Amino acid sequence: MTRDDCAGLDAGDVLAPLREQFDIPAGTIYLDGNSLGVLPRAAVDRVRQVVAEEWGQGLIQSWNDAGWIEQPQRVGDKIARLIGASPGEVVAADSTSLNLYKVLSVALTLMKADAPERRVIVSERDNFPTDLYIAESLARQHGFELKLVAADEIAQAVDSSVAVLMLTQVNYRTGRMHAMAEVTAAAHAAGALVIWDLCHSVGAVPVDLAASDADFAIGCGYKYLNGGPGAPAFLWLHPRHAARMDREQLWQPLAGWLGHAAPFAFTTDYRPAAGVARFVCGTPSIIALAALECGVDTVLAAEPFGGMQALRRKSIALTDLFIELVEQRCAGHGLELQSPRDPALRGSQASFLRGDGGYAIVQALIARGVIGDFRAPGLLRFGFTPLYVRFVDVWDAVEQLRQVLESAEWQQPRFQKTSAVT
């Protein structure tokens, strides 16, 4: 494999034109779309339009005239196409943490009614921390136990004491991916509900919530969806739970006015909106939702080229190539693959463990224009967004990594840790 071979792969890539949707800084190879996706070109004009025209000129009337009021549902419907959900089943709102709080609260409420003897929430010990913090908060409030286990202990842990299994499908550190349908089926067989965090899945791997018979899902707008820093998150629940919430008039705990059945009636009593609409809480940022919509559109733009299946094929090819080249060309530098080698078990990233200097190596790489990130302790993390990462980018990134390691330039003081934010 040579750089020319990589250029050949790019030349034959039917998805290659999708890169033109983005404004990627010159000289930058961006392998951090799993942390913050790049800027869609369309977002600059669209956000300007929302600010200068819809807000500036349309003012309060834009809630009707510009469709602001339907924005959580409209963007939700677009996200639904990426995760095997139907129109009307997804809303875009709030943050991942807040959306997890909503659905986990509901899941616990349902289980307290259906199986009050089940008092355990199971999750993975190395789930993304915010999920664990929110779960611990709810466990305290509702009198549940949060039980954290290793990935290979999950099946065994989901026993007759368990109410809810809460997992992030693709691990933020290693990229290891759970088989959603199988894990869900096993948990259902054991009598538990399943919540899926799709933060590192949506836009990265094909997700089919309906076919997986999942119960609840949430996810992030600013990673593979390219929705901008701190973009609103999303939330889905299975229609059987939505119907039950309607039938029993169940609340979600963050019962804000925009989740009311008739917010502009300004009634004293809360009456939840139908279905997933009750999961909107307060007034959402219209500007942030507009940027998110542009980001989601960049992923939907792959539909004519095979959609998520085609993106997945390219993602696997990019990631396999990166792993292969690092192991060939950076051999002897103590980089140990922490991601599954089998692409079927892996999301769209590759992580390598290094005993020391990991942070500085990433900083030295960034100084050379190759942006990955570092996750303590010791993990060098590289994400591959097939919408805009090219095969030559993979080649060039590994070449830069090789030079950083061989020159030992990462040992320079300027690359050592100076900030808490990585």
Add this chain to the structure above:
Amino acid sequence: MTRDDCAGLDAGDVLAPLREQFDIPAGTIYLDGNSLGVLPRAAVDRVRQVVAEEWGQGLIQSWNDAGWIEQPQRVGDKIARLIGASPGEVVAADSTSLNLYKVLSVALTLMKADAPERRVIVSERDNFPTDLYIAESLARQHGFELKLVAADEIAQAVDSSVAVLMLTQVNYRTGRMHAMAEVTAAAHAAGALVIWDLCHSVGAVPVDLAASDADFAIGCGYKYLNGGPGAPAFLWLHPRHAARMDREQLWQPLAGWLGHAAPFAFTTDYRPAAGVARFVCGTPSIIALAALECGVDTVLAAEPFGGMQALRRKSIALTDLFIELVEQRCAGHGLELQSPRDPALRGSQASFLRGDGGYAIVQALIARGVIGDFRAPGLLRFGFTPLYVRFVDVWDAVEQLRQVLESAEWQQPRFQKTSAVT
């Protein structure tokens, strides 16, 4: 009083130049800043900069390099100057509904520890609905009773059964304003904590949380702060409660990762950040916070001209003039003042009740370029933001209202109700 007299008042208004901060559509008189503030000119460029440069070019490194990570605190510190709080006591984050959920949860938790026999939350029956919905949700969860009373029944209602008094200082319908210090002192004397919703206060009337000895406060970024549609909200708690939460390591329920003491340590266990910083939950929208900061800056720009005290004097003059002119020039059309006549008891708005046609009258006014709003049932609501509303605007608005009423043009079918969003 003539239009020329109004022009004379504008000519003598030291705050008049502050209007240049805004981009108000030609031909529009905007009396709805209590619903959505107008666009600060600076926001167009600033948002473009955040999108195109900080996100587009700086990418993930902008969390450090552009100071994104400190944005909730930086914007909070600016808002603190408008509400009698100190630096480090306020964060900008999430929505008003969510922030109320956080502080009311904490207040109930504190009271369950200190006075477990107190199981009542008191609020006003015509408080803004989202506050009531959130309070009802928390009352259910924590086993409290939400008791709703009329404004003049509050003092009597706060007895030895009451844990928390939760009030919006300025009523969204009538503009009636509570005396924060007196009400707080009376509630404290009765043994209750007090939460103030400042949605219709901040940027509209001087607020001094410290001098009022309030316990908790929350408020809105998109009304008088001009932060844009669905702008992030803010949250304050008294330093005595912040110190206690630190001492006792108390959580707020929405325990997301950015409220962790060390979010980038990615630890499994939640450990709250010090003081108000623990009230940040998930990753905030950086674009929305940037727009909000521009809005807050437009209010802080009044500081050299006398700040909130000067804005308040002009607000009262504008609102008094509007009431006087409506009662003179629109007499006989069934408009009945619903706001207090005494400006000391009133925020920065004037509301009139009309038995029928209120919605259509507002629509006909909007068609003439005068934007107020309608709140069911029957309330015509006009807000006066002294940063950009002129005395001639008040004259012209009343003249248009007079013509709408005298011509009966509001009876045209096109002005009748067609949408749920008002």
